[in-house]
Amino acid sequence: MSVLAPAYRPRRPAETVLYQVVAANLETFLAHARETYQAPLPRYVEQELRGYLACGIFAHGFVRAHCDACGHDLLVAFSCKGRAVCPSCAALEACAAIAMQRGAMRALRDDANAEPPDAPGMGAPPRGEGAVEHNGFNLHASVAIAAADDLGRERLMRYGARPALALDRLRRLPGGRIGYRVKKFRDGRAKHLVMTPLELLARLAAIVPPPR
Secondary structure (H helix, E strand, O other), rough: OOOOOOOOOOOOOOHHHHHHHHHHHHHHHHHHHHHHOOOOOOOOHHHHHHHHHHHHHHHHHEEEEEOOOOOOOEEEEOOOOOOOOOOOOOOOOOHHHHHHHOOEOOOOOOOOOOOOOOOOOOOOOOOOOEEEOOOOOOEOOOOOOOOEEEEEEEHHHHHHHHOOOHHHHEEOOHHHHHEEOOOOOOOOOOOOEOOOOOHHHHHHHHHHOOOO
């Protein structure tokens, strides 16, 4: 007996922390960039951020698919086809290392309303052999995949297919700040990268690649 495919469930991007932060602070960030940055933001960066706000939103357009066999209709919202900001469309998690490596690392309690302690920021984790960092970019070349390591190649492909940001790692903090949970850090003490909404938008802008 054939197994039915799971029912399509449309995304709800407007309910995510990332979408709400970008929607509420994009114009403020663009004005801040024009006034304080040495050079204006590239146009493609602004287009990517604005495109993300329209991605998956039915009010910005959708396609209707009709099945003649069962008579059902399916509505699918247009996507932005973004390459960095949109978690649904992007496919390069490696860019997150560039966007998220700066900032103060803090240890946060599980209580979502708990105020993070004002502990001084800790330095970057020690770099091992085969890793180098320069001008905000880092490269890790200490992991090798053998020719017959099929599982290793599969893990590499899965890693490259991940989005730049994981929505389930973002959380709102008291005072309007944003916390981004990191997997590993020195001594296991730091759990979140704490930043303001404008700092988050600046990091998002930094990972937007130029048009191909």
